[in-house]
Amino acid sequence: MRIEKLTTHIGAELIDISLADAARDNGLFAEIRAALLEHKVLFLRNQDIDRSDHVAFAERFGSLEDHPVAGSDPDYPGLVRIYKDENSPPDYYENAWHCDATWRDAPPMGCVLRCVACPPVGGDTMWANMAKAYTDLPDHVKQTIAPLKARHSIEASFGARMSEVDRHALKARFPDAEHPVVRTHPETGEKVLFVNGFTTHFTNYHTADNVRYGQDHAPGGAHLLQYLIGRAAIPEYQVRWRWQPGSIAIWDNRSTQHYAVMDYAPTVRRMERAGIIGDRPY
Structure with a gap:
């Protein structure tokens, strides 16, 4: 596995690695966890994995949580489907700087987001340190x-x-x-x-x-x-990721915020997110 920084203060891409392997390899997972603490958000391309691999990897960090409004996959509780198509209404919560589910007493520790389908241009996501x-x-x-x-x-x-x-x-x-x-x-x-x-x-x-x-x-x-x-919103604290099918982002929800750019309507964008239960902030 190679780690390449994407900006000075946040974000790194993991290269020559499969998350399916990391879900079953203690040493490899430990390297990824250490990289996450250092870079706060990690990115991967060309991950040919299915939902079971996605969930298995995310559960290495901890138990997954459902979302009371978005819901989750019936076969994989905690795997939230964020699906948009040509007829979807605008989403006023993704395209604002936010930290996931801070309305919980114990907000998520982090998330693993996988791109299933996306437009050729648009629909990027940004993170801030x-x-x-x-x-x-x-x-x-x-x-x-x-x-x-x-x-x-x-x-x-x-x-x-x-x-x-x-x-x-x-x-x-x-x-x-x-x-x-x-x-x-x-x-x-x-x-x-x-x-x-x-x-x-x-x-x-x-x-x-x-x-x-x-x-x-x-x-x-x-x-x-x-x-x-x-x-x-200060650019020096940010990293921006352009999605492709099979791309994945892993972020530390305790130290970042993110913003899903809504510039792709009316097209299809389908993402699946595993949110990991966190602890109460102090």
């Missing part, structure tokens, strides 16, 4: 956000297009999660900026240190949150 995004923050911002926590909501994202009854039922199943604005990566110890498109507001910003009058609350907190979410 949120550890680097935190490291480069000005010191006074780091001091301000160190104690802050924030809410993450499925109701305000996936639930927004539902009826009021269904939206409330979804929130009852998945109440808003509260996470630190800066999380510590459980394996590398890195500090990671942990707010994204699912984040609605800070939960402990309204204190005497930050607010003198009521007018200070919403502009101060809202502007700061949008500034932090916008860090993912």
